[in-house]
């Protein structure tokens with residue numbers, strides 16, 4: 001199992017430092033949620049860990065070597081990233097999209113092997129997309145589309161799955177559906193998942209570890225019980241509210257009340 005961590009990570013855009021000196025170790029076989037207000041640097045952090053953005057100083061290490069010294073194909077065999085608004089030609093079928101997930105593993109001749117077909121079938125099965133595999137992306141609902149993209153990322157068969165706001169734009173039912181798929185993937189396949197999530201209750205529902213980013217720094221990190229705290233959430237999001245208890249399993253939930261101006 002590969003190991004990913006970052007040391008003294010700084011990111012600069014147009015001479016402005018966005019992320020300042022971050023040290024993070026990704027917990028293997030766990031779900032980590034990155035939370036924080038708009039513009040705090042969550043997506044930038046996710047993209048840097050996934051080798052898409054180059055740090056201005058510090059490094060992301062994959063098995064002890066800077067991730068930026070691996071080829072993109074080597075990295076793609078280990079991690080798959082689903083960006084915030086992925087795009088593909090709308091006439092693509094689900095199957096065709098998912099096939100692209102096999103790209104880093106395909107032979108020089110680019111033809112799909114029985115192993116590729118097996119991985120594609122598995123990814124469609126896990127995301128409950130088998131019946132929709134011949135449908136065009138243009139004919140899918142938002143929730144189905146998101147599942148198709150998750151299937152594509154899964155077909156890569158990496159140990160790590162990085163997702164940027166996978167539940168955004170989905171209605172409540174589809175949000176829960178996607179969270180359940182991710183939770184199952186982690187619990188049954190031991191996938192290590194790192195996801196940017198806006199809804200703190202979603203993070204609390206499935207994450208083993210929550211990292212709160214504020215102004216490009218780690219404000220705090222911990223498990224659900226440690227982070228689901230009225231003062232901490234006010235600090236992260238600038239919102240006052242109440243921690244209430246889910247009467248089914250007593251897990252904490254945050255109920256927002258008002259904007260905090262402190």
Ligand SMILES: Nc1ncnc2c1ncn2[C@@H]1O[C@H](COP(=O)(O)OP(=O)(O)OP(=O)(O)O)[C@@H](O)[C@H]1O
Nearest residue numbers: 013014018036037038039040041042043044045196
């Ligand atoms: N390519 C870019 N060039 C210049 N500045 C950028 C670029 N991408 C992001 N930024 C800036 O970096 C900061 C962090 O952005 P980022 O998208 O990482 O935040 P975020 O926490 O993911 O926000 P959101 O929750 O709104 O998606 C913001 O101020 C943003 O404007």
